[in-house]
Amino acid sequence: MKLLLTSGGVTNPSIHTALVQLLGKPISECHALCVPTAQWGHPMCGPASVQEFVAAKPVWRHFSGLGWASLGVLELTALPTIGAQRWVPWVRDADVLLVDGGDATYLCHWMRESGLADLLPSLPDTVWVGVSAGSMVMTPRIGEYFVEWHSAPDDRTLGVVDFAIFPHLDAFPTNTLADAERWAAGIGVPAYAIDEQTAIKVVDGSVEVVSEGRWTMFG
Numbered sequence: 001m002k003l004l005l006t007s008g009g010v011t012n013p014s015i016h017t018a019l020v021q022l023l024g025k026p027i028s029e030c031h032a033l034c035v036p037t038a039q040w041g042h043p044m045c046g047p048a049s050v051q052e053f054v055a056a057k058p059v060w061r062h063f064s065g066l067g068w069a070s071l072g073v074l075e076l077t078a079l080p081t082i083g084a085q086r087w088v089p090w091v092r093d094a095d096v097l098l099v100d101g102g103d104a105t106y107l108c109h110w111m112r113e114s115g116l117a118d119l120l121p122s123l124p125d126t127v128w129v130g131v132s133a134g135s136m137v138m139t140p141r142i143g144e145y146f147v148e149w150h151s152a153p154d155d156r157t158l159g160v161v162d163f164a165i166f167p168h169l170d171a172f173p174t175n176t177l178a179d180a181e182r183w184a185a186g187i188g189v190p191a192y193a194i195d196e197q198t199a200i201k202v203v204d205g206s207v208e209v210v211s212e213g214r215w216t217m218f219g
Helices: 013-023 037-041 047-054 076-081 084-093 104-114 116-122 177-185
Strands: 002-006 031-035 070-073 096-099 127-131 164-166 191-194 198-203 206-211 215-218
Touching: 002 013, 013 127, 013 198, 013 206, 031 084, 037 047, 037 076, 037 104, 076 104, 084 116, 104 116, 164 177, 177 191, 177 215, 191 198, 191 206, 206 215
Parallel strands: 002 127, 031 070, 031 096, 096 127, 164 191
Antiparallel strands: 002 198, 191 215, 198 206
């Protein structure tokens, strides 16, 4: 699987170019599935924000609203009840998974419960575009700082990549570089703090930062 791990989506020409390179064809020819699941695990998200994401409302112009050939919804909490014979073909037929933010530990839980986590290694050409928690879920851990789901056993996530991500650098009063430095000091793995104009592209283990904004690497 090819990864484009972002904080705020495809927010500038550099990230847009990186996405098209990963897809191998124009966005307008690509079929996308929206994964809103992480939103249900975060107290600041709910039905209205999920609806805006899956309906590609203007606020999501940098993500679900990029002009995809088709846009479907893959709700991970439903998958265990319908059987892999139904949903696995949907995923295999998609060019890209658009994985929204929320709580990364909740998303991780449902990726494992649904079977999507086990399917990922068999999708070498599929592009995973994450926003916030949708990116963080691919890391080994997120730090207690970002755990909002009250049932999370700990801060561990999938560990598809070997680094951690501190998103939304400077976007909120509690996401300053000083906050990121304190977070990184206890995370135990190499880490990146990225702003809304930054993405991390990962292909076959090769990591590249794509940015028109501010980012920092720790460790």
